[in-house]
Amino acid sequence: MSLNIASDTPLGRVARAPENFLSRQDVAFVNRAGADDRRAFFKKAFAAAAAATLAGARPMQAIAAEGDPAILNLPEHTRGLGLPVAARPYGMPSQFEQNLQRRESPGLTRVSAASVSFCPLQGLFGIITPSGLHFERHHQGWWDIDPSQHRLMINGLVKTPMVFTVDELMRMESVSRIHFIECGANSGMEWANVAVPTVQYTHGMLSCSEFTGVPLIKVLEYCGVDLKKGRYILAEGADGSSMTRTIPMELVESGEVLLAYGQNGEMLRPENGYPLRLVVPGVQGVSWVKYLRRIEVGDQPWATKDEAIHYVDLMPDGTHRQYTSIQECKSVITTPSGGQRLLNPGFYNITGLAWSGRGKIKAVDVSVDGGKTWATAQLQTPVLDKSLTRFSLPWVWKGQDVILQSRAMDSTGYVQPSYRTLRAKRGDKSIYHNNAIQSWRVDAGGEVHNVHVG
Amino acid sequence: MSLNIASDTPLGRVARAPENFLSRQDVAFVNRAGADDRRAFFKKAFAAAAAATLAGARPMQAIAAEGDPAILNLPEHTRGLGLPVAARPYGMPSQFEQNLQRRESPGLTRVSAASVSFCPLQGLFGIITPSGLHFERHHQGWWDIDPSQHRLMINGLVKTPMVFTVDELMRMESVSRIHFIECGANSGMEWANVAVPTVQYTHGMLSCSEFTGVPLIKVLEYCGVDLKKGRYILAEGADGSSMTRTIPMELVESGEVLLAYGQNGEMLRPENGYPLRLVVPGVQGVSWVKYLRRIEVGDQPWATKDEAIHYVDLMPDGTHRQYTSIQECKSVITTPSGGQRLLNPGFYNITGLAWSGRGKIKAVDVSVDGGKTWATAQLQTPVLDKSLTRFSLPWVWKGQDVILQSRAMDSTGYVQPSYRTLRAKRGDKSIYHNNAIQSWRVDAGGEVHNVHVG
Numbered sequence: 001m002s003l004n005i006a007s008d009t010p011l012g013r014v015a016r017a018p019e020n021f022l023s024r025q026d027v028a029f030v031n032r033a034g035a036d037d038r039r040a041f042f043k044k045a046f047a048a049a050a051a052a053t054l055a056g057a058r059p060m061q062a063i064a065a066e067g068d069p070a071i072l073n074l075p076e077h078t079r080g081l082g083l084p085v086a087a088r089p090y091g092m093p094s095q096f097e098q099n100l101q102r103r104e105s106p107g108l109t110r111v112s113a114a115s116v117s118f119c120p121l122q123g124l125f126g127i128i129t130p131s132g133l134h135f136e137r138h139h140q141g142w143w144d145i146d147p148s149q150h151r152l153m154i155n156g157l158v159k160t161p162m163v164f165t166v167d168e169l170m171r172m173e174s175v176s177r178i179h180f181i182e183c184g185a186n187s188g189m190e191w192a193n194v195a196v197p198t199v200q201y202t203h204g205m206l207s208c209s210e211f212t213g214v215p216l217i218k219v220l221e222y223c224g225v226d227l228k229k230g231r232y233i234l235a236e237g238a239d240g241s242s243m244t245r246t247i248p249m250e251l252v253e254s255g256e257v258l259l260a261y262g263q264n265g266e267m268l269r270p271e272n273g274y275p276l277r278l279v280v281p282g283v284q285g286v287s288w289v290k291y292l293r294r295i296e297v298g299d300q301p302w303a304t305k306d307e308a309i310h311y312v313d314l315m316p317d318g319t320h321r322q323y324t325s326i327q328e329c330k331s332v333i334t335t336p337s338g339g340q341r342l343l344n345p346g347f348y349n350i351t352g353l354a355w356s357g358r359g360k361i362k363a364v365d366v367s368v369d370g371g372k373t374w375a376t377a378q379l380q381t382p383v384l385d386k387s388l389t390r391f392s393l394p395w396v397w398k399g400q401d402v403i404l405q406s407r408a409m410d411s412t413g414y415v416q417p418s419y420r421t422l423r424a425k426r427g428d429k430s431i432y433h434n435n436a437i438q439s440w441r442v443d444a445g446g447e448v449h450n451v452h453v454g
Numbered sequence: 455m456s457l458n459i460a461s462d463t464p465l466g467r468v469a470r471a472p473e474n475f476l477s478r479q480d481v482a483f484v485n486r487a488g489a490d491d492r493r494a495f496f497k498k499a500f501a502a503a504a505a506a507t508l509a510g511a512r513p514m515q516a517i518a519a520e521g522d523p524a525i526l527n528l529p530e531h532t533r534g535l536g537l538p539v540a541a542r543p544y545g546m547p548s549q550f551e552q553n554l555q556r557r558e559s560p561g562l563t564r565v566s567a568a569s570v571s572f573c574p575l576q577g578l579f580g581i582i583t584p585s586g587l588h589f590e591r592h593h594q595g596w597w598d599i600d601p602s603q604h605r606l607m608i609n610g611l612v613k614t615p616m617v618f619t620v621d622e623l624m625r626m627e628s629v630s631r632i633h634f635i636e637c638g639a640n641s642g643m644e645w646a647n648v649a650v651p652t653v654q655y656t657h658g659m660l661s662c663s664e665f666t667g668v669p670l671i672k673v674l675e676y677c678g679v680d681l682k683k684g685r686y687i688l689a690e691g692a693d694g695s696s697m698t699r700t701i702p703m704e705l706v707e708s709g710e711v712l713l714a715y716g717q718n719g720e721m722l723r724p725e726n727g728y729p730l731r732l733v734v735p736g737v738q739g740v741s742w743v744k745y746l747r748r749i750e751v752g753d754q755p756w757a758t759k760d761e762a763i764h765y766v767d768l769m770p771d772g773t774h775r776q777y778t779s780i781q782e783c784k785s786v787i788t789t790p791s792g793g794q795r796l797l798n799p800g801f802y803n804i805t806g807l808a809w810s811g812r813g814k815i816k817a818v819d820v821s822v823d824g825g826k827t828w829a830t831a832q833l834q835t836p837v838l839d840k841s842l843t844r845f846s847l848p849w850v851w852k853g854q855d856v857i858l859q860s861r862a863m864d865s866t867g868y869v870q871p872s873y874r875t876l877r878a879k880r881g882d883k884s885i886y887h888n889n890a891i892q893s894w895r896v897d898a899g900g901e902v903h904n905v906h907v908g
Binding site: 058086092096100113210265275291348349380 | 512513514529531532533534535536537538539540541542543544545546547548549550551554555556557558565566567569570571577578579580581582583584585586587588590591592594595596597598599600601603607609614615616617625626627628629630664666692693694716718719720721723724725728729745801802803805834836838844846848
C-alpha cells in the first residue's frame with residue numbers, strides 16, 4: 001500500500017530551499033504572536049505556593065485564616081437569575097477562552113487566501129478537535145457554497161458517468177468514523193531549524209473529527225466502475241484553485257475513502273469543504289479535496305500541478321519524492337510545550353498526541369532527559385485506526401533544565417525517527433512529511449523552548 | 455448498582471399529573487415551531503424523479519440533454535478568490551444550516567431561565583454532538599463564570615477538607631471519555647400522549663460528548679476520604695438554583711465520575727457548566743451538577759429538594775420512585791422521524807441512536823411494520839460504554855402506510871420496553887425515565903407522525 005514513488009524527473013527548480021520556507025523576520029512575528037497557551041498554562045495555580053502534587057490547593061483551615069475573596073464574597077451568579085435557554089441557538093465558548101483560537105502565520109504565504117491557520121493544540125483535550133478550531137489550509141480562499149447548487153460528477157472508467165446532488169448522496173447508506181487529518185507540510189518549518197516557538201505553529205496543521213459520509217466505492221460501483229483498468233481516481237475541488245489529486249484505487253476499495261458531508265455530528269464547516277469533501281484516512285490533507293465536485297476514474301496517476309510541482313520533496317540524490325501521501329507515525333507533547341512556563345517545581349501531567357496513517361498507535365514512549373531513557377506513556381482508550389491518540393505520563397519537575405520528547409510506534413511496528421535519522425535519509429531540501437521526534441527544552445526558569453536535539 | 459429506592463413517604467401533592475406537564479395550547483405551539491428537519495429532509499432530492507436507490511441522480515447524457523444550471527454556469531466560487539484563513543478565528547456552521555439549532559419549547563416551564571432547549575437530533579450524524587447544539591437544562595439560568603474566581607470545596611467525611619482552583623484541578627492527571635448525557639425527563643411528554651411532533655422535542659434532552667477531567671475519587675483520596683463511612687457524596691452547584699444531588703460512592707469508586715472541565719476537546723461551554731461540572735456516566739443529567747462548587751462526603755442520602763420534591767415519580771401504589779438515577783436502555787429513530795416527509799417511494803437509510811446507562815449497546819432491532827417483525831440494525835463502531843451508539847438499516851419504502859420502531863438491548867441483556875409494558879409498571883403519573891419504544895408513522899403521503907402504539 002506504499003505510495004512512496006520517487007519521481008524520475010528532477011524538478012529542482014520548483015523546490016524551495018527550507019531556509020526560504022519561512023523567513024527569519026516572519027519567524028520573529030510568529031514568536032510574538034504565538035505565546036498563547038493552555039489558559040496561561042494554569043498560571044494562577046502556579047503562582048501560588050508550591051506543594052508536591054497540587055501547588056496551590058489549601059486546607060480549609062488555611063482559607064479561614066487567610067481569607068479568599070472568591071469564597072467569602074457571594075458572587076452574582078449565586079444570587080441572581082441567569083440567562084435563558086436558547087439565548088444562543090448555536091452556542092459559543094466562554095468569553096474567558098477567547099485566546100484559544102486558530103492563528104495564521106503571516107509571511108508563510110503571499111496572500112492569506114492561500115495560506116494556513118494553525119490549530120491551538122496546546123489548549124485542547126482528548127482527541128476530538130472542536131470544529132471551530134479545526135486548522136485551515138486554503139489554496140484560493142474559502143467559500144460558503146449553497147448545497148442545493150452543488151453537484152458531484154463521476155466520470156472516466158465507469159459504465160455510466162453520473163451527476164449527484166448533495167441530497168442524493170445524503171440519502172444513501174452512510175458511515176461515521178473518527179480520523180485525523182494532517183497537512184503534508186505540518187512541521188515543515190522544523191526542517192529548517194527555524195524553531196517556531198509553540199506547538200500550535202510546529203504541529204497545528206493537524207485535527208481530528210468524527211466524519212460522516214458515503215464510502216466512495218459504493219458510488220463508483222453504482223456508476224459501474226471498471227476496477228480492472230481503473231486503478232486510480234482523480235479528485236477535483238470546485239474552488240478557484242482547481243485542486244486535483246490522484247488517489248490509488250486500492251485505498252478506495254478498502255471502503256475507507258468517504259464522500260463526506262458530516263463532521264463532528266453536523267454538516268462540514270465552510271472552511272473545511274462544505275458541503276462535500278473527500279476523506280482519505282491516513283493520507284495527507286491535500287488529498288482530502290474540499291468542495292469536491294468531480295471524481296474521475298483512470299488507469300494511471302495524473303501528475304497534476306498539485307502533485308508534480310507542489311507536494312514533492314527534493315532528495316539528496318537529485319530525484320523527487322512524489323505521491324508521498326501516507327502520513328507516517330508521529331507524536332508531539334502538547335503540554336508542557338513551547339511558549340508555556342512551569343512556574344514552580346512539582347507535579348505535571350505530560351500529555352500529547354500520537355497518530356499514524358498506517359493504522360493504530362501501539363505505544364508512545366516519553367523521555368524527560370533528551371532521549372537517554374524512556375518511559376511508557378498511558379494511552380487514552382479507545383485507540384482508533386488512523387485517529388489521534390492521546391497519551392499522558394505523570395512527572396515531577398525538580399526545577400532542573402530538561403529536554404522532553406515523545407516517540408510513537410504504530411501497529412506496523414514502525415517507530416517515529418529522530419531528526420538525525422530523518423535528515424540522513426531525506427537531506428536538507430525537504431518541506432513535507434517531517435515526522436521526526438519533537439524536543440521541548442524546559443529551562444531552569446521553567447520556560448519551554450522548541451529545540452532540535454538528537 | 456441499582457439506585458431504584460421507592461420512597462416510603464407518599465408525596466402526591468408535589469407530583470404533577472402528566473396532563474399538566476405540557477398544556478394542549480403549548481403543544482400546538484411546539485407543533486408549529488418544530489417542523490425543522492434534516493436539511494428539509496433532502497427535499498430537493500426527493501422532489502426529483504424516482505429511482506430504486508437514488509431518486510434524482512442522473513446520467514450525464516441526461517444532463518447534456520436537459521441542462522443543469524448548477525453545472526453549466528460556472529459559479530462564482532470557481533472563478534474568484536475566496537475568504538482568507540482565520541477570517542473567523544473560531545469557526546461557525548454554514549449560513550445554509552441556520553435552521554439546525556437548539557430550540558425551546560415555550561410553555562414547558564414558567565420562565566425561560568428555568569427551562570430546556572432541545573438538541574436537533576433529526577439533523578445530526580454519528581455520535582458526537584456539536585457543543586453549540588448540546589441541549590440545555592437550566593434551573594436558574596446560565597452564567598459565564600470567571601474560572602479564576604471559581605473554587606471547588608471538598609468537605610464532610612474527609613481527613614482534610616480542601617479548596618481547589620480550576621487551574622489546580624487541570625494540573626492533575628486527567629482522562630477523556632465519550633459519554634451520553636440525558637435529562638431524566640427526556641421523552642417525559644410522551645407519557646401524556648401529547649405526541650409532540652419531532653424527535654427534537656420527544657428525545658432532544660440528549661447529547662454525547664468527549665468529556666475531560668479528573669476522576670473524583672483521586673481528589674477525594676487526596677483529601678483523605680473515609681470510604682467506610684462515607685458511602686454517598688453531595689454535589690452542589692454555584693448558580694442560584696442551589697442544585698444539590700446525592701450520588702452513591704460506589705459510582706465514584708468505579709473511577710467513572712469526573713470533575714470535568716473539558717468537552718469535545720475544549721473547555722466546557724458556559725451553558726453546560728463552565729468552568730467545572732460533574733460527569734456521572736449513565737446517570738440522569740440533573741446529577742451532572744454544573745458550575746460545581748462543592749462535594750460533601752456523607753453516610754446517607756441527603757433527600758435534597760431536587761431529589762425529594764423534584765425528580766420523583768408517583769407510582770400506582772401511592773409510593774414514589776426516588777433516586778432513580780440510572781438512564782435505562784433506550785433508542786430512537788432520528789431519520790425518518792416526526793415532521794419529516796418522504797417525498798417519493800424508494801431507498802431510505804433508517805438511522806437513529808441507542809444508549810444505556812448500564813453499559814454498552816449490544817443490539818438494536820428495527821421494525822417497519824409496527825413491531826410485528828424485526829430486523830437487526832447495523833451498529834457504528836466503536837460501540838462505547840455509556841455512550842450513544844448510531845444504528846442504521848437500509849430500507850425501501852413502497853409508498854404504504856407504515857410504523858417505524860427501534861428496540862435496543864444493552865450488555866446486561868435488558869431490552870427496551872414497549873409503552874404498554876412500561877405503563878403497566880409505572881401507571882399514568884410518571885414524568886421521568888420514560889425509555890419506551892418510540893413509534894413513527896409514515897402515512898401513504900410520506901408524512902411522518904409521532905404515534906403511540908404497542
